[in-house]
Amino acid sequence: MVIQVTDLFKKIAMVGLIPYLCCLSYVAIAHEHIHTSHSPHVHGVAELNLIVEHNKLEIQFNSPAINLLGFEYRAHTTAEIAEVEQAKDHLINANKMFVFENADCQQTAIKLDFSAVEPVTKRDQHQNESQAPLHSEVSARYQFKCNSGTELTRVNVKLFEYFQYIKHIKAFWIAKSGQGVAELNTSSTTINLN
């Protein structure tokens, strides 16, 4: 596995995608230490990174929190806390967020990071309000196992249907066929992995 991962990162390095793919779990598996970097924080714009390797698919979703919640600070009110919970409920349902049109891929793991917008705790309340970040991000990392009898070539992204503030998604992908970038919007939601 480690050998495969090393090869994968050689491939990524060649196309200069390391800044966008640094967070995927392949990194953790290989014990690599690569500086974390995302696309610039732009409201309305989110990012997806996809890696298909053999029958495994990994997807990393990064977004300004405002795209999912309408705010970017720690949830205070009951309504804000409900917004956070609803966003997590949507994201955790991977089969609603992503449709694999020509392959049977089952979710095997998911990790959400909403730490920047989670409700204020008593400890947080003692911190200076001015320390609160002006902007914050949330992320979700998915792992899937796909039916080995088929090759995944198309992913339909449903995030726009659940999060109306997302207007544009930059999707970086690596698959058996190569690598590329797909620019998605509400009328173009499919990533072609070839």
Ligand SMILES: [Zn+2]
């Ligand atoms: Zn922001």
